[in-house]
Amino acid sequence: MKYTALNAEELRDMLMAGASALGRHKEEVNSLNVFPVPDGDTGTNMNLTVEAANREMAKHKSPTIKDVADSLSMGSLMGARGNSGVILSQIFRGLARGLADAESITPSVLAAALQMGAETAYKAVIKPVEGTILTVAKSAAKAAAKAARAKDLNTMMAQVLQEANTTLEHTPEYLPVLKQAGVVDAGGKGLCYIFEGWIDFLEGRSVFDTPVVTDEKPALVDGIDDADLKFSYCTEFLVTGDDLQEDVFRRELEKHGDSLVVVGTSGLIKVHVHTNNPGLVLDFALSQGKELQDIKIDNMRYQHREALPQQVPPAEAKLNGVVTVAAGAGMEEIFKSMGADYVVPGGQTMNPSTEDFVQAIKEIIAQRIFILPNNKNILMAAQQAAEVIDKPVVVIPTKTIPQGLAALLSYSPDEEDLAYLEEAMQEGLSKVKTGQVTFAVRNSVFDGQPIAEGNI
Template sequence: MAVYTFNGDDLKIMLRGAVDLLEQTKDEIDSLNVFPVPDGDTGTNMCQTLASSLKEALNVESHHIGLVAEASARGGLLGARGNSGVILSQVLQGFAHSLSSKEQASAADLAEALEKGAQMAYRAVLTPVEGTILTVVKKTAEGAANQRSNDLLRVMVAVMKSAFTALQKTPDLLPVLKQAGVVDAGGKGFVTILEGALQALKSASPMAKTTAPKTETLKTSQAQNLSDFERSLQSLNFIYCTELMIKGKHLAIDKIKSELLPYGDSLLVVGDSCTVKVHIHSNHPGLILECCLKHGQLSDLKINNMSEQYKDFISYDKNNKPFAVIAVGAGEGISSILKNLGADAVLAGGQTLNPSTGELLEMAAQAPSVKVIILPNNKNIILAAEQARGLSSKEITVIPSTSIPQGISALLSLNPEDTLENNVNRMKEALSSVSSAEVTRAVRDTTYKDIVIKKGQLIGLVDDDLITAGDDMSKVLNDILGKLVEGSGKLVTLYYGENVNAGEIETLLDAAREKYEGNEFELQQGGQPVYDLIISVE
């Protein structure tokens, strides 16, 4: 049977189908790394981003596709994780913007929305690279625009074919993909989203299409909402994080917001005239409930005591601190080092654990200053940090650090007595003063350049380039040091991971001190996951 229009309920069904299929295939997508390192998280990031989008969409009790799409875009924006998640959130933003005024959409509307999504995605990336998810999204939009049928199912099938063809061609556009024998992971994720959406739309009965999926049926592992942000550092002034949904008729978001404003901070009021989501930190959650009850029925109530999370900021005066520094890092040792060097707070994250835009935004909101510096310390977190900067009411500066050594080097240049501008300039300059290397284990057999790699072997990367592999840590470490340490006067710091024996590394370091005489070597407990060693040379 032909389908000529779809509405908000259909969009919810499609989003649900996409999330379900991403959940099933995210590990496969994660494995599509150019390098066989155990930090592939593209599928996981896209799945969590879209799950956040779906969560917000399900909270809209309306058939209006524009309202559902806008809610979906809000959820994706705050839940975006990693570069692929941020790009996906921008696709959703463009899609929602195009459909905002429509109660239901036609095939032509779908094509226009996909085109707007592609444009937004390209604008989100400073230097777009073809052969990535961007290309797949663009070709998908072109495929939709070229269709003359008004049957949405036929158009969706054709769109799927365009996306799949574009995905298969990504290795021809990016030689590094061809050499690794993989297609682009982000592109694969986007094709999976389209496939899941199409499957759900085709299998939905007329009854299913007119009944919105229930929020409670969403898998807990997929549901990403504002309670995720409670892992972040919170303010000392208000200790209860209160979240709830208000359901009613003719809800006035601005009025609700103005009434709640005196009761606390970190206030977020989003939704539409029928459903409003509230998030606030206060000392009197009872007053919050009474205020909200005046507007409608309450549901999905959550109240969390955050007092144990205030310790990091207890000594700071929010009104007097000229600027605050937030760093991203994983591992107890790494976190302690970052704090000791001047980071006011460390958000847990890094490889396989990319914090969302919302988590970065929440952390910045609770920082002890109206001016905030963010050190992402991972190339896959920079876009999310930039997105948080654009959404925050505070003045946020993102230092584009791509590794823990770069983040540490930037912090070493920090002078709390100097101006924000001078500190930012020094920190950015410090990024180029350090080289980084990592040792981890291969997750699959492959060949990179002339290096034959077996699953489980140690592999060494220098400044994001895989240069060596082997079964012996001594060989891999020597290959790395031979690449990075020339002459004398270098400071080499090794941060060992959570599964590494410090004594064994110290023995290897003693041999390195003899071989590279005239250089200084240090060993620090990093406690980081994924990487056995993180190496800094400056």
């Protein structure tokens, strides 16, 4: 069967078939991932993005084309994960704009929409890099424009996929890191699988969700280690507000990192950035909007090291190590200068999880670990981490930054007597009196005195 045009339900089925094809091959896409960070999650992030779009599209039982387009755009924006997922969401956003007002989806309509998708994605990225999913999307759009007068969508999409695959094979010529690893761009490969899924639907082939089992090993690049990563934390979130300005976010956040993508509307913005100070990024976002949603912070250095095989014998473990919690580069530097081995980003408005502590502990090559949570809301997560680690972990119940600093003054990295060291650190923090100033987040009454929202 050849499709000269699609109605709303057929359009939705075609888009979902693309998501299904990507899902079947996500592990293969993961194995190609070496740019911008070799952390092996491009396929997963793209798949989570299209799954979110699918869930949104599935809400309409008898959709119009505009319903499908709007759901594709909003679902992918809300569910976008990682650099590749955010860029894919912008391809879908432009695609949706090109489809929304159509009465039916003909080759010329889809070709124009693919062009809008590529253009929207390029505009969303502060510093577009060729040899990535962007390049593949642009080539696909050009091929679609050339085939826009095709008699059916099957013919047009076959030409689109052929050009997309050809461009994909040339991506190592743009990015030396791809050539060095002997792979093509992971995001571009994921987009090609989406186009394959569209063709599966148009050709009437069975569309199923069984994942393809691949023998591919994660792509490794000699000479690349976590020291080559300029920024440590992949940070992404949604921020809501009444008059959010994308250009304001871009100007401020590009000071704090790279791989910056800022997309959305005046009421909802999606941010993706690689930074060394996720706390500063989140604080700025809160200063511009009402609330943050779907916050996700990944330690890319850790992810990269986890993806690498053990190539050198592990270093000899030292006796004691310290994990502490603080927000901002300044406090991190102070804690490390006083003997802390690992500073987990966090504080009153950003509480680390148990997993954050477990990962931090694994980063330290030491026989015993002391944790300084520096906040009563973080204490329980630290204690849970201590329970799941198979070596001695002592949680010193510091509730403030000054208490954490005082405990470190009594810390000795070479002290063999664990009980003595714990007692000394406990005694150090007990001598500290801390006062804190904050803003009231809502109207309330304390000791008979009214407190208004915003009061200090």
